[in-house]
Amino acid sequence: MSTIALERFRENYLNASHTAKSWLLTRDHKRIAVLYVIAITLFFFVGGFTAVLFRLELLTPQSDLVSPETYNRLFTLHGVIMVWFFLIPAVPTVLGNFLVPLMIGARDMAYPTLNLASWYVFMIGGIITFGAVLWGGVDTGWTFYTPYSSQYSNGAVIIAIVGVFIAGFSSIFTAINIIVTTHKLRAPGMTWSRLPLFIWSNYATSVILILATPVLAITLLLLAFERVFGIGIFDPALGGDPVLFQHLFWFYSHPAVYIMILPSMGIISELVAAFTRRRIFGYTFVALASLGIAIISFLVWGHHMFVAGQSAYASAVFSGLSFLVAIPSAIKVFNWTATMYKGSISFETPMLYALGFIGLFTVGGLTGLYVAAMALDVHVHDTYFIVAHFHYIMVGASVMGYMGGLHYWWPKISGRMYPEWWGRVSAALIFFGFNLTFFPQFILGYLGMPRRYATYPDEFQVYNVMSTAGASILAVGYVLPLIYFLWSMRRAPTAPPNPWGASGLEWTVSSPPPVENFAEIPVVTAEAYTFGPETLEDEREDDTTSPPP
Amino acid sequence: MERHITPFRTYLLVYLSLILLLAATVGAAFLDLGFLNLIITLAIASVKALLVILYFMHVRESEPATKLFVIAGFIWLIILMGLTLTDYLTRCS
Amino acid sequence: MSEKTTLQVHPHNPYAAGEAQASLNTLGMWVFLTTEVMFFGGLFTGYMILRLLYADTFAEASRHLDLIAGAVNTFILLTSSFSMALSVRAARLGKNFALFFFLFITIMLGTAFLGIKFYEYYLKFQEGLIPTASFVYEGENPGQARLFFSLYFIMTGLHAVHMIIGIFILSIAALMALFKRFSETRYAPIETIGLYWHFVDLVWIFLFPLLYLIDRT
Numbered sequence: 001m002s003t004i005a006l007e008r009f010r011e012n013y014l015n016a017s018h019t020a021k022s023w024l025l026t027r028d029h030k031r032i033a034v035l036y037v038i039a040i041t042l043f044f045f046v047g048g049f050t051a052v053l054f055r056l057e058l059l060t061p062q063s064d065l066v067s068p069e070t071y072n073r074l075f076t077l078h079g080v081i082m083v084w085f086f087l088i089p090a091v092p093t094v095l096g097n098f099l100v101p102l103m104i105g106a107r108d109m110a111y112p113t114l115n116l117a118s119w120y121v122f123m124i125g126g127i128i129t130f131g132a133v134l135w136g137g138v139d140t141g142w143t144f145y146t147p148y149s150s151q152y153s154n155g156a157v158i159i160a161i162v163g164v165f166i167a168g169f170s171s172i173f174t175a176i177n178i179i180v181t182t183h184k185l186r187a188p189g190m191t192w193s194r195l196p197l198f199i200w201s202n203y204a205t206s207v208i209l210i211l212a213t214p215v216l217a218i219t220l221l222l223l224a225f226e227r228v229f230g231i232g233i234f235d236p237a238l239g240g241d242p243v244l245f246q247h248l249f250w251f252y253s254h255p256a257v258y259i260m261i262l263p264s265m266g267i268i269s270e271l272v273a274a275f276t277r278r279r280i281f282g283y284t285f286v287a288l289a290s291l292g293i294a295i296i297s298f299l300v301w302g303h304h305m306f307v308a309g310q311s312a313y314a315s316a317v318f319s320g321l322s323f324l325v326a327i328p329s330a331i332k333v334f335n336w337t338a339t340m341y342k343g344s345i346s347f348e349t350p351m352l353y354a355l356g357f358i359g360l361f362t363v364g365g366l367t368g369l370y371v372a373a374m375a376l377d378v379h380v381h382d383t384y385f386i387v388a389h390f391h392y393i394m395v396g397a398s399v400m401g402y403m404g405g406l407h408y409w410w411p412k413i414s415g416r417m418y419p420e421w422w423g424r425v426s427a428a429l430i431f432f433g434f435n436l437t438f439f440p441q442f443i444l445g446y447l448g449m450p451r452r453y454a455t456y457p458d459e460f461q462v463y464n465v466m467s468t469a470g471a472s473i474l475a476v477g478y479v480l481p482l483i484y485f486l487w488s489m490r491r492a493p494t495a496p497p498n499p500w501g502a503s504g505l506e507w508t509v510s511s512p513p514p515v516e517n518f519a520e521i522p523v524v525t526a527e528a529y530t531f532g533p534e535t536l537e538d539e540r541e542d543d544t545t546s547p548p549p
Numbered sequence: 550m551e552r553h554i555t556p557f558r559t560y561l562l563v564y565l566s567l568i569l570l571l572a573a574t575v576g577a578a579f580l581d582l583g584f585l586n587l588i589i590t591l592a593i594a595s596v597k598a599l600l601v602i603l604y605f606m607h608v609r610e611s612e613p614a615t616k617l618f619v620i621a622g623f624i625w626l627i628i629l630m631g632l633t634l635t636d637y638l639t640r641c642s
Numbered sequence: 643m644s645e646k647t648t649l650q651v652h653p654h655n656p657y658a659a660g661e662a663q664a665s666l667n668t669l670g671m672w673v674f675l676t677t678e679v680m681f682f683g684g685l686f687t688g689y690m691i692l693r694l695l696y697a698d699t700f701a702e703a704s705r706h707l708d709l710i711a712g713a714v715n716t717f718i719l720l721t722s723s724f725s726m727a728l729s730v731r732a733a734r735l736g737k738n739f740a741l742f743f744f745l746f747i748t749i750m751l752g753t754a755f756l757g758i759k760f761y762e763y764y765l766k767f768q769e770g771l772i773p774t775a776s777f778v779y780e781g782e783n784p785g786q787a788r789l790f791f792s793l794y795f796i797m798t799g800l801h802a803v804h805m806i807i808g809i810f811i812l813s814i815a816a817l818m819a820l821f822k823r824f825s826e827t828r829y830a831p832i833e834t835i836g837l838y839w840h841f842v843d844l845v846w847i848f849l850f851p852l853l854y855l856i857d858r859t
Contacts, residue, residue, distance in 0.1 A: 553734075554735060560728060577771065577855075578858040579858050581859040585856065588686075591851075594848050604727075605723050607833075614669055617858045622676040626686075626837075633687055
């Protein structure tokens with residue numbers, strides 16, 4: 001493989017063309033990933049800004065910065081944006097789109113035009129959802145529970161629903177691409193058992209997207225009909241059942257949280273392998289655990305409804321199944337840890353995020369087990385305990401995984417190195433700020449502070465102040481990478497093809513990659529995560545048993 | 550991969566079976582079999598669906614990956630309906 | 643072999659390129675159809691729960707639906723699946739005119755289905771059974787019956803929307819066939835459209851008995 005420094009002057013996917021049309025009508029999965037990262041980053045900071053506002057409000061027990069009605073709109077917007085316009089799409093559409101074809105040795109995704117369409121559909125969904133904000137906002141919470149959302153709320157519920165409904169198609173298109181690409185476009189010799197674990201994770205995530213998202217679509221459609229025509233399916237006065245909405249909603253939304261975590265788990269596998277310079281311990285178990293998580297995630301949704309009016313019997317069933325889903329997650333954590341044992345560990349920025357992920361995911365996962373137990377959940381449901389639990393997973397794990405992945409693959413995507421020192425500082429700020437923000441919330445929830453309230457009793461103020469202080473540190477930690485990533489595109493040193501000495505097909509091409517990814521489709525003969533003096537290239541020259549490409 | 554051209558006769562036989570089953574399902578609706586009515590209805594519909602899927606949609610000669618997704622869709626439907634029923638069938642009211 | 647894909651092609655199979663593309667598109671379409679199964683599935687789940695709760699009223703309300711219209715429509719749709727299958731067969735054989743002919747039949751049958759469906763909707767409107775404020779029902783539980791009719795209109799309405807989209811796409815394909823744009827090595831789009839059309843038929847295969855045939859004794 002060529003590693004000459006002059007490579008950066010060769011045409012790559014970034015400098016191949018500079019016109020707006022070449023970007024807005026691109027079919028290149030790498031450019032589509034860049035279009036997505038711009039959109040995703042925008043949504044992240046808007047969602048983050050809503051959090052800044054309500055965390056400021058929560059500095060004092062009274063509702064003095066914003067009215068309770070505005071407060072309700074703020075946390076709803078925060079949830080809607082962070083769930084549907086940041087967490088669900090982020091890794092699959094940015095890192096997945098960029099890396100899946102490269103990692104499997106393909107030139108592009110199976111349906112490049114569908115890929116471009118998915119970005120436009122995403123943007124349309126996002127714009128419409130913003131329209132809901134301009135039209136007075138939504139105050140139902142991101143969960144749109146009936147009968148409030150169907151009968152009593154006077155916010156722009158329908159507009160928000162339409163925006164989310166449309167964005168769902170974007171997810172489906174991306175998932176179709178990832179699934180078909182993984183099945184059909186693997187390079188010769190790239191068997192399923194040689195795939196990087198990032199691919200396994202994104203594949204499992206795509207399966208969840210396919211099976212779950214449509215149920216959200218029909219649920220939102222029914223909610224819209226209920227609200228506009230009063231059909232009564234969720235209205236007890238007309239013979240319907242509001243809990244039916246919750247069943248249908250959570251059938252999607254619980255697997256959705258695994259959509260949010262699985263791709264980041266895939267990133268962690270890549271980071272741990274690269275920065276301990278070892279093959280992931282128990283590769284097969286980690287790969288199968290991804291599928292296990294995807295499957296079992298569909299069997300547990302009722303644990304969101306223990307106090308909603310669901311029968312005790314059904315609640316018991318869901319509680320038991322929820323304990324089960326912890327097993328494949330734990331398998332992954334143990335395997336990552338075992339990989340690190342006696343490995344050659346280095347602490348670059350991506351590895352800092354990976355280590356943060358493993359610790360914080362463990363806390364989030366364990367507290368998930370606490371609340372899977374009905375006896376505890378009836379007390380902490382709808383309190384800050386739940387808020388802390390899911391933020392440990394969503395932010396502590398999922399976002400840190402995304403940040404780790406962005407840093408790790410930044411040289412490949414942009415052709416530049418980010419500044420390592422600032423990277424570590426930001427990672428430390430994020431870790432510290434995150435814990436200061438959310439650990440006090442476990443205490444608050446345990447003490448009984450309810451979620452989604454603009455006011456609270458005076459005795460909770462000290463923890464709320466700690467939480468807001470943490471949030472301000474966290475905000476700095478997130479803004480810094482935005483600044484230095486942008487800075488690096490002009491001022492940082494250019495990156496070699498494989499700055500980390502990692503294994504994987506994406507590291508065998510230039511940074512940034514050429515438009516067609518590979519000059520010649522590679523023939524794969526090695527397992528994933530092969531470190532050591534032999535390179536893929538050497539093995540390929542010696543191998544006479546595989547068919548020629 | 551061999552080229553599969555399904556014979557016209559196969560399609561015709563499947564079509565006639567579907568029409569026969571349609572007549573059967575309409576006929577069965579006029580019989581009072583209590584609980585069995587629903588079972589028969591769903592059974593006939595499932596057979597019709599299977600015929601369309603296997604022969605008209607060529608799933609019979611499709612790849613394992615395709616078959617996997619066909620089966621997964623229906624299993625997941627069962628999961629959605631079945632686990633939701635565990636709530637509604639065990640409510641006190 | 644196209645530049646963009648790395649599909650393995652057997653050099654001795656002259657139909658390889660067409661089959662490779664077809665198999666790629668078939669898997670993609672089935673993955674999409676799986677989303678459609680879950681989409682209608684959510685609706686069927688809601689129907690199942692409400693029918694469980696209000697079995698008798700649902701049976702009674704179901705008898706207000708025109709059985710003949712429903713049965714004829716089922717017959718029409720099954721026949722359109724037959725003609726669609728024959729379209730795909732013609733496409734695989736590279737016979738553009740036969741393809742056009744069978745697509746045309748399918749489109750005509752689909753349009754007939756929609757015609758009968760909308761006529762049924764019109765009848766319901768005249769009987770005051772559209773679940774808006776002007777809903778009138780003479781049975782014991784008008785509220786429960788209203789739920790039945792809401793589900794009826796949403797389920798068959800969504801199905802009809804899918805059919806309209808299908809007819810639109812079929813029309814484009816028929817035009818392309820008329821201009822001889824398909825061949826033995828380029829028929830993947832017809833396969834894909836065929837799968838979609840058969841799926842729409844599958845939904846109706848379940849909708850018809852569940853809505854029209856609850857209890858006709």
